[in-house]
Amino acid sequence: MGRGLERRNIFREEVDKRDFLERFGKGLDRYEMQCFAWVLMSNHYHLLVRVRDKPLSKLMASVLGGYASAYNRRNRRVGYVFQNRYKSILCDADNYLLELIRYIHLNPLRAGMLQDLDALGRYRWAGHAGVLGRHKQKWHEVNEVLGLFGRKVGTARRTYNRFISEGLNKARREDFGGGGLIRSHGGWESLSGFRKEHQFCIGDERILGESDFVQQALGDDVLAITAKASLEQRGWTLERLIQRISSNFGVSEAMLLSKARSNDLSVVKSLISYWGTQEIGLSCREIATRLNISQQAVSNWVVKGEAYCQRGKLVFDEELDLSC
Numbered sequence: 208m209g210r211g212l213e214r215r216n217i218f219r220e221e222v223d224k225r226d227f228l229e230r231f232g233k234g235l236d237r238y239e240m241q242c243f244a245w246v247l248m249s250n251h252y253h254l255l256v257r258v259r260d261k262p263l264s265k266l267m268a269s270v271l272g273g274y275a276s277a278y279n280r281r282n283r284r285v286g287y288v289f290q291n292r293y294k295s296i297l298c299d300a301d302n303y304l305l306e307l308i309r310y311i312h313l314n315p316l317r318a319g320m321l322q323d324l325d326a327l328g329r330y331r332w333a334g335h336a337g338v339l340g341r342h343k344q345k346w347h348e349v350n351e352v353l354g355l356f357g358r359k360v361g362t363a364r365r366t367y368n369r370f371i372s373e374g375l376n377k378a379r380r381e382d383f384g385g386g387g388l389i390r391s392h393g394g395w396e397s398l399s400g401f402r403k404e405h406q407f408c409i410g411d412e413r414i415l416g417e418s419d420f421v422q423q424a425l426g427d428d429v430l431a432i433t434a435k436a437s438l439e440q441r442g443w444t445l446e447r448l449i450q451r452i453s454s455n456f457g458v459s460e461a462m463l464l465s466k467a468r469s470n471d472l473s474v475v476k477s478l479i480s481y482w483g484t485q486e487i488g489l490s491c492r493e494i495a496t497r498l499n500i501s502q503q504a505v506s507n508w509v510v511k512g513e514a515y516c517q518r519g520k521l522v523f524d525e526e527l528d529l530s531c
Contacts, residue, residue: 209271209293210251217288218247222281224332227252227274232346234266241348243304244311246333248318253311257300265485267293269513272506287503305355309374312338316375324372335371339364443487445497452478464499474515480505481512486523 211217218224224247231254235242240263244255256263275288298307312335315321321330328339337343338352356370357363453463456471463475476498483489484505491505498505515521 208251208253208295210290212287212290214250214290216249217251217278218249218332219282223278226277227270228344230270230273232344234269235346237269238266240266241351242334242346243348243352244308244334245344245347246311246314246335248314248320253314255307255311263295265513268484268506268509272503272510275503276507287501289503305370308352309371312371313374324368324375327371328368338367445483445487445489445493448483448487449479449497452482473511476500477508477512477515478521479512480508481516482523484509485513 218227227247231242231245234240235256238261239259240261241257242254243257244253246253256266258266271289271293278288279285298304312327312333315330315333316324316327321327327333327335329341330336331342334344334347334349334352337347337349343349353360353363353367355363356366449463452475453459456475458471458475462469462472479498480491480494483494484491491502491509495502495505
């Protein structure tokens with residue numbers, strides 16, 4: 208989930224919503240992820256995504272970075288569009304999938320944007336209408352959602368709609384609000400063994416699930432941190448990355464920090480941002496501070512860097528030798 212800067216509207220016109228959804232759909236296909244529920248409000252969005260081998264950050268960087276740039280061009284503005292980093296909740300599907308679908312699809316009603324369930328069924332900017340057979344997005348896993356409610360489409364839709372309706376009389380799920388650090392693991396005390404800063408949280412994610420699920424999630428995070436630590440031990444710092452890429456393209460330190468524009472300079476910034484975040488595990492803030500640019504600019508360069516690597520088949524190979 209994510210909000211506009213200072214809670215400002217980020218979807219002013221239908222063209223904005225269509226642009227966001229198109230980028231989101233392409234990202235799902237590219238990173239082999241699935242969407243089970245979604246909604247676009249005026250100043251924020253909610254997405255329910257099943258990830259596989261690739262991290263969620265890759266999808267969100269490609270969607271948000273590209274959308275922010277296009278939104279600014281359409282509205283003749285500059286600066287940030289989104290408020291900080293998106294928030295995310297890592298959930299055990301066995302226990303939370305149905306409740307999350309309902310929570311997300313009921314957002315327009317709970318916010319008072321729509322009057323009743325019939326209006327929600329016609330609202331084209333939420334996945335609820337798609338499940339009912341209207342305004343369906345091709346990337347929305349409608350059949351899988353319906354499969355949770357029955358084998359026959361008609362019966363499944365009626366059962367699903369009744370399930371959504373019953374949610375109107377239930378209290379709002381505060382644990383689905385994102386941010387913070389909640390571990391359904393018997394309390395914070397039982398996590399004392401994971402209290403090193405890099406292991407204490409996964410991004411700003413909240414984890415919801417039974418003990419085994421949370422333990423596995425934390426274990427996966429430890430593996431990712433271990434991989435990053437290995438790179439650092441082998442000398443791959445931000446400074447080395449900058450030096451290596453810049454020297455390959457003949458870009459000096461002064462050029463890198465200047466406001467000058469050139470193809471080589473653009474490539475260097477995009478590769479530093481992309482490989483820095485995706486391979487070495489640096490934050491956008493670290494790179495932004497070093498290059499004297501905004502975090503939003505780094506996010507945009509990440510998207511461009513990925514595209515450049517795909518076109519040129521550039522890789523960060525096993526020996527960590529950048530093939531520029």
